[in-house]
Amino acid sequence: MLTAGILSWNNSWHSSSTENRTMEREIVASYEPKKNNEIRMFESSDEMATDLAEYISQVSEISIKERGYFAIALSGGPLISFMRKLCEAPYNKTLDWSKWYIFWADERAVAKNHVDSYYKSTKEDFLSKVPILNGHVYSINDNVTVEDAATDYEFVIRQLVKIRTVGVSESNDCPKFDLILLSIGSDGHVASLFPNHPALELKDDWVTYITDSPVPPPERITFTLPVINSASNIAVVATGEDKAKAVYFAISDGAEGPDAPSIPARMVQPTDGKLVWFLDKASASFLEAKTKNDGYEHPKY
Numbered sequence: 001m002l003t004a005g006i007l008s009w010n011n012s013w014h015s016s017s018t019e020n021r022t023m024e025r026e027i028v029a030s031y032e033p034k035k036n037n038e039i040r041m042f043e044s045s046d047e048m049a050t051d052l053a054e055y056i057s058q059v060s061e062i063s064i065k066e067r068g069y070f071a072i073a074l075s076g077g078p079l080i081s082f083m084r085k086l087c088e089a090p091y092n093k094t095l096d097w098s099k100w101y102i103f104w105a106d107e108r109a110v111a112k113n114h115v116d117s118y119y120k121s122t123k124e125d126f127l128s129k130v131p132i133l134n135g136h137v138y139s140i141n142d143n144v145t146v147e148d149a150a151t152d153y154e155f156v157i158r159q160l161v162k163i164r165t166v167g168v169s170e171s172n173d174c175p176k177f178d179l180i181l182l183s184i185g186s187d188g189h190v191a192s193l194f195p196n197h198p199a200l201e202l203k204d205d206w207v208t209y210i211t212d213s214p215v216p217p218p219e220r221i222t223f224t225l226p227v228i229n230s231a232s233n234i235a236v237v238a239t240g241e242d243k244a245k246a247v248y249f250a251i252s253d254g255a256e257g258p259d260a261p262s263i264p265a266r267m268v269q270p271t272d273g274k275l276v277w278f279l280d281k282a283s284a285s286f287l288e289a290k291t292k293n294d295g296y297e298h299p300k301y
């Protein structure tokens with residue numbers, strides 16, 4: 001059941017009226033703080049997973065109808081477990097899986113069978129449960145250096161942009177993924193773009209590598225901000241209280257603090273596309289606190 005509109009934020013909280021096959025979902029509120037941004041908040045991570053599955057299903061249907069393909073980039077963290085409902089009815093039967101193309105917005109530079117590999121966890125928890133074609137799964141080359149893996153991955157994406165399996169941005173020559181799914185870290189990182197890291201400044205590269213990730217393992221490859229921001233749709237997922245501060249600083253323009261502007265998730269702003277935040281109650285708790293108490297003292301980052 002929808003229980004919308006119980007919060008207020010800049011007097012702009014509004015009920016979510018999105019037509020949805022799964023109307024049982026319990027969105028607490030939905031809010032559009034910036035143009036083409038939407039925030040969906042849920043009582044629990046399970047309700048969030050239900051809505052996320054429906055959202056991904058709708059974006060895939062639209063992309064396949066408009067372009068004939070659905071190019072989706074995944075990332076790490078708990079994201080894949082939140083996609084679990086896509087492996088169940090009705091989606092496992094209704095989605096046109098043959099048109100899905102899978103990429104990673106970031107990956108750890110480890111062997112594909114390593115416990116830290118996002119490919120491995122994605123294969124086990126998602127790819128092995130749905131009929132996506134093996135040839136449509138673009139994982140990172142784990143037989144070369146991290147630098148070469150980033151170069152290879154960008155080359156592969158460039159070939160797919162040329163033949164338009166992956167779209168191209170109207171504003172620049174960047175790939176325009178139909179959907180990029182991100183999960184925010186408690187320090188506000190997204191993909192493998194960490195606070196104050198020089199990789200945040202890259203303008204011309206599509207894929208880069210880092211060797212000094214503050215979260216192990218240190219070597220990773222990652223999409224750059226221009227590629228992330230060129231997507232048609234970006235979804236950022238957050239659950240748990242440890243993400244509440246980062247979520248608050250990423251979303252709230254009014255949030256201040258010496259490091260607030262360098263929160264990578266705050267730099268995620270689609271150029272021509274749409275951004276949707278999927279938050280459980282705990283990760284939205286600072287936003288919620290702000291709305292419940294006008295005298296609320298903003299956290300300092």
Ligand SMILES: O=C1O[C@H](COP(=O)(O)O)[C@@H](O)[C@H](O)[C@H]1O
Pocket residue numbers: 075076077078106107182183184185186189190191192215
């Ligand atoms: O290191 C990473 O972590 C984040 C978030 O993961 P969490 O375990 O802190 O929830 C993920 O977004 C990113 O893709 C990944 O490389």
